[in-house]
Amino acid sequence: MPQGDKSKYSDKQKRKAAHIEESYESRGVPEQEAEARAWATVNKQSGGGEKGGSASRKSETAKRADRKDSARRAAATRRGQSPNRGSARDRQQSGSTSLSAMTRAALLERAAEQGVRGRSRMRKAELIAALS
Template identity: 90%
Template sequence: MPQGDKSSYTDKQKRKAAHIEESYEARGVPEEEAEARAWATVNKQSGGGEKSGSGRRKSETAKRADRKDSARRAAASRRGQSPNRGSASARKQSGSTSLSAMTRADLLERAAEQGIRGRSRMRKDELIAALS
């Protein structure tokens, strides 16, 4: 596909570019510049032409998971916590925390307190078994 070919764009993307181009021209931007800006805007918003796979790096499922993770991290940030764990004082106080809910780093810390040998080479599930 030669550079500048718009055949891989969807009809919706083409309509959006035309609308943006008209808006720029109404503001006095020269026609060529308006067209270039319009397509740059469409490319930035949608990742380029979506037919034949160009500009698609993530599946919808991956995008959904990323959005969910981002929302979870934002909520934790609003509460003043690290997104991956609760506050350190809350973790220390709650002795009944499930081992499987703890991070590997927390498990390593607990294993060090109990003097478990070989803990640094253990995977999370091995640390849980050793601490149980």
């Protein structure tokens, strides 16, 4: 069983975890693995057990965005792509994106394409300067 006390979870979260666990088990995932995956999914979608105050909860919009992003990454993985790389069209469009708007990982990838030496030890600002 996954670590942690489940008493802090709402009834809705417990029902959701049970449903997800059943789904995994029906697809042949071992019971312990299914339970671990189910609680990990509940934690990702709702931020864990019940929390006091509205400031500590994710908005429905934020949860929806997280689910959409997760689904997009899963689909990319099924297609055999790295989830962060996207399609060829996306990569072509990223050429017009300013370097400062890119993540360090994306800058490292571009630096590798251009053969920048010492890129793995560079900070984001140094990568931007090297690519400029």
